[in-house]
Amino acid sequence: MSIAATQKRGFGAVLWDYLTTVDHKKIGILYLIGGGFFFLLGGLEALFIRIQLLVPENDFISAGLYNEMFTMHGTTMIFLAVMPLLLGLMNYIMPLQIGARDVAFPFLNSLGFWLFLFGGLLLNCSWFLGGAPDAGWTAYTPLSLQSPGHGIDFYVMGLQLSGAGTLIGGINFLVTIVTMRAPGMTYMRMPLFTWTTFVTSVLILFAFPALTVNLFLLMFDRMFGSAFFDVALGGNTVIWQHLFWIFGHPEVYILILPAFGVFSEVFPTFSKKRLFGYTAMVFATILIAFLGFMVWAHHMFTVGLGPVANSIFAIATMAIAVPTGIKIFNWLATMWGGSITINSSMLWALAFIPTFTIGGMTGVMLASAVADYQYHDTYFVVAHFHYVMVGGTVFGIFAALHYWWPKMFGRILHEGMGKFTFWTFFIGFHLTFFIQHFLGLMGMPRRYWVFLEDQGLDTGNLVSSIGAFLMAIAVIVFLINIIYTAAKGTKAPADPWDGRALEWAISSPPPYYNFKQTPLVRGLDPLWIEKMEGKGKVTPAEPVDDIHMPNSSFVPFIMTFGFFVASFGFIYQVDHSAWLIAVYVGMGIALGAMAYRSLKDDHGHHVTKEELEREAD
Ligand code: HEM
Numbered sequence: 001m002s003i004a005a006t007q008k009r010g011f012g013a014v015l016w017d018y019l020t021t022v023d024h025k026k027i028g029i030l031y032l033i034g035g036g037f038f039f040l041l042g043g044l045e046a047l048f049i050r051i052q053l054l055v056p057e058n059d060f061i062s063a064g065l066y067n068e069m070f071t072m073h074g075t076t077m078i079f080l081a082v083m084p085l086l087l088g089l090m091n092y093i094m095p096l097q098i099g100a101r102d103v104a105f106p107f108l109n110s111l112g113f114w115l116f117l118f119g120g121l122l123l124n125c126s127w128f129l130g131g132a133p134d135a136g137w138t139a140y141t142p143l144s145l146q147s148p149g150h151g152i153d154f155y156v157m158g159l160q161l162s163g164a165g166t167l168i169g170g171i172n173f174l175v176t177i178v179t180m181r182a183p184g185m186t187y188m189r190m191p192l193f194t195w196t197t198f199v200t201s202v203l204i205l206f207a208f209p210a211l212t213v214n215l216f217l218l219m220f221d222r223m224f225g226s227a228f229f230d231v232a233l234g235g236n237t238v239i240w241q242h243l244f245w246i247f248g249h250p251e252v253y254i255l256i257l258p259a260f261g262v263f264s265e266v267f268p269t270f271s272k273k274r275l276f277g278y279t280a281m282v283f284a285t286i287l288i289a290f291l292g293f294m295v296w297a298h299h300m301f302t303v304g305l306g307p308v309a310n311s312i313f314a315i316a317t318m319a320i321a322v323p324t325g326i327k328i329f330n331w332l333a334t335m336w337g338g339s340i341t342i343n344s345s346m347l348w349a350l351a352f353i354p355t356f357t358i359g360g361m362t363g364v365m366l367a368s369a370v371a372d373y374q375y376h377d378t379y380f381v382v383a384h385f386h387y388v389m390v391g392g393t394v395f396g397i398f399a400a401l402h403y404w405w406p407k408m409f410g411r412i413l414h415e416g417m418g419k420f421t422f423w424t425f426f427i428g429f430h431l432t433f434f435i436q437h438f439l440g441l442m443g444m445p446r447r448y449w450v451f452l453e454d455q456g457l458d459t460g461n462l463v464s465s466i467g468a469f470l471m472a473i474a475v476i477v478f479l480i481n482i483i484y485t486a487a488k489g490t491k492a493p494a495d496p497w498d499g500r501a502l503e504w505a506i507s508s509p510p511p512y513y514n515f516k517q518t519p520l521v522r523g524l525d526p527l528w529i530e531k532m533e534g535k536g537k538v539t540p541a542e543p544v545d546d547i548h549m550p551n552s553s554f555v556p557f558i559m560t561f562g563f564f565v566a567s568f569g570f571i572y573q574v575d576h577s578a579w580l581i582a583v584y585v586g587m588g589i590a591l592g593a594m595a596y597r598s599l600k601d602d603h604g605h606h607v608t609k610e611e612l613e614r615e616a617d
């Protein structure tokens with residue numbers, strides 16, 4: 001189906017299409033819209049924080065609202081912005097890279113998206129219903145146990161919903177990659193972005209259940225009178241920290257590995273060389289993921305686990321620098337002697353290398369348990385993780401958006417605006433966060449509402465806030481670029497960058513069934529191989545024949561809506577047992593939707609051979 005045909009339909013029809021879609025590409029776009037929305041929200045919250053810290057002893061927002069701001073900023077950025085944006089990219093691109101027509105469970109894919117979205121909306125409802133969560137994105141007990149009002153309850157239920165969505169998404173990707181690769185696409189021929197999607201999904205599979213359990217324990221403590229974390233009643237408060245970081249540390253690799261995958265696509269394409277050290281890249285990814293699970297207690301050096309535990313976790317943490325270093329050198333070697341094109345996408349990738357390396361070096365500093373007693377909970381930490389998360393992941397998302405935009409939307413983003421966005425963001429980013437290292441070393445604590453005059457912290461904070469505004473300007477120009485490109489952008493051919501992987505072998509945007517004929521993969525960089533042999537096209541693995549496709553469904557939306565309603569019931573039953581009605585109604589809707597889905601057969605439909613032959617490519 002061409003995009004023109006889509007545009008001719010009315011708004012209602014398009015909306016209904018997206019509410020019921022099970023197409024991985026449309027779900028990918030939904031994730032990008034949802035994640036993009038929350039990215040703007042999280043950015044706004046960051047600006048509120050930075051305005052409050054513009055000058056000493058400012059009273060722009062109250063101390064309580066400040067707590068809500070940094071809590072919601074961190075929570076939003078991690079769970080509702082960056083992760084969904086990455087899931088969106090994976091959803092759109094990974095099936096194309098392995099020559100598949102969809103993910104393994106299209107229905108579940110849609111369910112995962114709606115769970116994420118409703119979880120995020122639920123969390124943000126707290127702003128209007130008596131106050132947002134205020135115990136930090138880590139929601140440490142006993143702070144989160146004692147926090148009055150319902151803010152933390154919204155945190156618990158909101159993250160439970162969106163976390164379930166992520167888990168479903170991760171499992172779906174795993175099954176897809178294991179079972180749906182085109183003939184000839186062995187594991188060691190998979191593009192690196194597919195590899196990182198795979199490894200990230202494994203991380204999701206093992207990390208998110210720890211979060212789920214932790215949230216349930218907190219839910220029972222706050223809502224149903226249990227005492228898992230309450231020391232006065234025989235509970236143990238440090239258990240929250242362990243479970244949180246057993247999830248939380250792998251989570252930062254869930255955020256960074258897909259970005260590594262993006263860079264491993266961008267560098268070879270714009271250097272016109274194959275990825276240097278492909279095998280080493282794959283094993284470095286796996287090693288990083290494995291070590292990512294072994295180091296959670298480096299967030300707890302100051303808790304008092306003792307010198308033996310601290311030393312073990314310190315050394316394990318530092319070990320991660322080795323596979324990460326391997327990756328950095330392989331990216332550099334990929335560019336070495338290449339014929340390099342510098343465009344917006346490549347600029348983000350190039351800027352990532354020094355920026356992320358700084359974040360990695362401060363990470364090794366923080367991994368030194370003794371030194372961490374000094375850095376802990378200061379702005380040094382804030383500087384460190386933003387170098388990693390913004391300089392790594394957000395840069396990666398921007399690189400990916402510029403790289404795959406033509407594939408996804410059929411138009412190329414405007415280069416001038418792209419470069420403007422890059423430079424403004426890049427300069428703003430370093431202004432904001434570089435100086436925070438020194439603020440931290442000078443003793444400025446994180447999560448503090450005000451700082452005092454005459455302590456040498458004024459200039460640094462002023463510079464940092466100015467940088468934040470530069471980043472905001474960059475994002476606004478990026479939004480203008482999107483609108484401009486939609487209206488007037490250059491039409492994209494199938495393969496605008498002279499690409500190497502399979503997604504570039506089909507039209508931009510791809511037809512809804514992706515590949516008319518499943519491609520036959522003959523090596524790494526399958527499209528490049530065919531080009532080198534003088535054939536523009538990928539060899540098909542099958543004759544043109546009927547294609548089986550899944551049907552759209554409104555059930556995932558309804559099911560999620562049920563959980564959403566039930567969540568309010570759980571939160572407010574503490575105040576009045578009448579709210580249990582909402583629990584029953586909501587769960588009734590959700591279970592009813594599940595029963596409907598289980599009992600009613602839906603065999604999907606076929607795109608016939610005749611139709612395919614009519615649609616000339
Ligand atoms: C791009 C512009 C961004 C700016 C200007 C910004 C700014 C800030 C500021 C000022 C704080 C508060 C520090 C404190 O008082 O302790 C903060 C905290 C935080 N930020 Fe960001 N940030 C940005 C992006 C991001 C991104 C992309 C992520 C995640 C992927 C992120 C994750 C966090 C986290 C987890 C916290 C800690 C929240 C807490 O203490 O509970 N930030 N940020």
Ligand SMILES: [Cu+2]
Pocket residue numbers: 248249252295296298299
């Ligand atoms: Cu960590």
